[in-house]
Amino acid sequence: MKRIVFFGLLIVALIACEQIPLHNDEPVKLRIPSQFPEMTFPKGNEPTKLRIALGRILFYDKRLSTNHDISCSSCHILSSAFTDGKTVSHGRMGHSGKRNAPTLANIAWMPRLMMEGGVPSLEAQALAPLHDSLEMGFNMMVYVDELNEDENLKAMAKAAYGRDSIDPYVVTCALSAFQRTFISGDSRYDRYKSGYKNEMSEMEMAGMSLFFSEKTKCSECHSEPFFTDFGYYNIGLEADYKDTGKERATHDSSDIGKFKTPTLRNIELTGPYMHDGRMSTLEEVVSFINRGEKLHANQDERIVPLHLSDEEQAQIVAFLKTLTDWNFVQNANLLAPPER
Numbered sequence: 001m002k003r004i005v006f007f008g009l010l011i012v013a014l015i016a017c018e019q020i021p022l023h024n025d026e027p028v029k030l031r032i033p034s035q036f037p038e039m040t041f042p043k044g045n046e047p048t049k050l051r052i053a054l055g056r057i058l059f060y061d062k063r064l065s066t067n068h069d070i071s072c073s074s075c076h077i078l079s080s081a082f083t084d085g086k087t088v089s090h091g092r093m094g095h096s097g098k099r100n101a102p103t104l105a106n107i108a109w110m111p112r113l114m115m116e117g118g119v120p121s122l123e124a125q126a127l128a129p130l131h132d133s134l135e136m137g138f139n140m141m142v143y144v145d146e147l148n149e150d151e152n153l154k155a156m157a158k159a160a161y162g163r164d165s166i167d168p169y170v171v172t173c174a175l176s177a178f179q180r181t182f183i184s185g186d187s188r189y190d191r192y193k194s195g196y197k198n199e200m201s202e203m204e205m206a207g208m209s210l211f212f213s214e215k216t217k218c219s220e221c222h223s224e225p226f227f228t229d230f231g232y233y234n235i236g237l238e239a240d241y242k243d244t245g246k247e248r249a250t251h252d253s254s255d256i257g258k259f260k261t262p263t264l265r266n267i268e269l270t271g272p273y274m275h276d277g278r279m280s281t282l283e284e285v286v287s288f289i290n291r292g293e294k295l296h297a298n299q300d301e302r303i304v305p306l307h308l309s310d311e312e313q314a315q316i317v318a319f320l321k322t323l324t325d326w327n328f329v330q331n332a333n334l335l336a337p338p339e340r
Contacts, residue, residue, distance in 0.1 A: 025048045055175045184266060185225070211320075230260065268282070
């Protein structure tokens with residue numbers, strides 16, 4: 001009888017082991033483009049196989065929203081360089097948000113997050129959309145209870161972070177670990193710079209010359225290698241800003257209308273443009289900058305009429321399209337993981 005009970009308990013234990021996979025973690029060395037600086041990581045969230053895998057699951061998991069109707073990926077779609085193609089993003093239950101979804105490409109190098117720079121780290125940034133009533137609108141402590149019903153996720157959290165359960169620390173760290181793999185530095189422009197001169201046409205090279213010229217000064221704010229200086233500027237979009245930009249973080253009136261310089265990498269895929277998506281095409285953006293109208297007291301002094309011809313504007317647009325990284329937006333490792 002004792003032998004039968006023993007074998008019965010052994011079978012139950014074996015079944016439990018099959019249901020809760022044992023996980024072994026290992027460090028991962030991210031492949032950084034040679035023209036990029038090294039990536040730094042917060043202590044305790046260095047990249048590992050399981051941290052990235054867990055973050056990938058959570059990034060596409062609709063359990064992180066109030067009604068289980070959206071995930072992080074709803075507003076950040078790989079084929080659009082992790083934007084969503086909408087004027088402003090739509091959150092839970094179809095609620096309209098306040099801003100255009102920014103690309104997450106190369107987000108690991110951003111010194112501060114959000115368009116006004118109000119968040120100091122990628123780990124902290126995850127808290128904003130998860131709790132915003134117009135976005136995912138949930139309470140962190142509610143959904144971690146639900147995630148903890150998934151024994152496989154708990155086992156991954158244990159192996160990746162040494163935690164006995166999924167908690168806010170695990171969620172924010174894992175999402176950040178995955179997002180740090182969103183590395184984009186293999187455009188036709190990058191290959192041209194590496195010596196493959198047939199990667200760009202004469203029109204694109206003419207646009208490149210204009211982009212980096214004293215005449216336009218485009219590259220002063222959209223500087224290499226990320227085509228952003230991570231600065232904050234008022235470019236004269238309007239005379240009275242409803243969204244006051246950086247002023248929301250600093251409460252300094254001189255910052256009204258200032259927004260972080262967006263990266264131009266993959267810009268062909270990330271429209272519509274500006275913080276509120278008011279411009280539909282790159283042609284519209286270049287035309288606006290070319291006009292250089294004075295609309296606001298805080299407007300950057302470099303926004304002045306450029307007097308570019310139609311041909312020159314077309315050349316700049318052509319150059320901007322060479323910054324598209326097609327391998328990045330087709331990277332299968334960044335798509336939703338297979339169903340378990």
